Amino acid sequence: MKIFAAALLTTTAALPAMAQDWKEDYRILRIGVTSAENESDRMARWEPWRDYLAETLGVEVEIYTAGSYDGIVQALAAGQIEFASLGSSAYAAAWTETEGGVRPILASQEQDGSTGYYSVIAVRCDAGHDSLDDLEGKVLAFADPDSTSGYAVPNYNLVQQGYDPASFFRATPFSGSHEAGVQGVVNGQFDAAATYINNEVNGIPQRMVAKGMIGEGEICWIWQSPEITNGPVTVRSNLPDELVEAVKQAYLRAPEDAPEAFQSINGAELSTAKGFVEVDHDRYQWIVEMRDWLKSQRRS
Known part of the structure; x- marks a missing residue:
């Protein structure tokens, strides 16, 4: 029993170190943000969120922007960014472009419970x-x-x-x-x-x-x-599970831990966002099919 207890203690003590291993390979995390608004407003709105993520995750965080939605999609496909805040169609484009090399983890939820x-x-x-x-x-x-x-x-x-x-x-x-x-x-x-x-x-x-x-x-x-359906926080599928879980938990805790930063990315004083809910690809499959339909119409 003493031997078992000692082994258990050793294994438990090793877990936090194992969970931190991803930081050795990802000293900088880059989040892509699509171009719904002008560049200066977009950066100002996301800067508090960058600061919050950097402090919470314990690594440097950079905001990656592009002149078009496709720029963010291509950055994900090329491994130039680790995760992104995408609309549903941009997520579907990234999923198709990478042949399933990205996955959604969270979507925002409004005060009335809608997503x-x-x-x-x-x-x-x-x-x-x-x-x-x-x-x-x-x-x-x-x-x-x-x-x-x-x-x-x-x-x-x-x-x-x-x-x-x-x-x-x-x-x-x-x-x-x-x-x-x-x-x-x-x-x-x-x-x-x-x-x-x-x-x-x-x-x-x-x-x-x-x-x-x-x-x-x-x-x-x-x-x-x-x-x-609200667009998802999207991560590359080849990222370590510990990294993805750390990002997910930072997002889920944000409404309480960093309410101003959370409301900033959702429209500041106009925001009616409540928090985030977990999502998977099945929720966006109809968007993939809709995009395929649109492509077929353009070809015809």
Whole structure:
């Protein structure tokens, strides 16, 4: 019994050291952030989160940005970043690009318990566009080819509802980001833009009002998609389990341990986020299938 107890004590004492081994190989962790907003605002919003992760994980953390969603997808595929905050479609793109070499671990949850958001088509409130029918022959801006709410979901659902973007609208350019699309509508560059809202008080248009980029009452939305599962925190599948678990726990504890940093990445004072819930690939398989459908439509 004494021999067994001594062996158990030795094994238990070794566990913390084994759990820390990943830090020897990953002295810097890089998190990719997609381009939903302008670069300066994006970095300012994520800097408190970077500081929180660095302190909690005990390693240096860098924020990796790119000019397009695909830049983040390619960085994951090339092993240039360890994990990323992705939209559902960008996750599906990364999963397809890496042939299953990435996996989702967490998705954000709202105060009401929901774990989804909505694509909307935004127009100027004073433009006289009350429904999709009013946009026939007009210009609709999509955000980015790998954006869930800014391209994949509205494109797919509009076709199902009889509004094929390729023939219904005069043009469907990509604005490059959600904010650029909405700003283009306000400025008269586009008649409408696809973007997203979490709910009636939080989303891209509401954040832009809060930041003084557009005026209150300038933007309305005339179409809303079914609920989209919140995009996941995505990690490379070849990372050590101990590293992934450490990252997961840091995210899960953030609402209590670092509430200001947590709310910052979710829209600061407009945030209605509650925390994170664990997710797996099955929750996003329909997004993979939707992207395959969109690709087949483009080929045909």
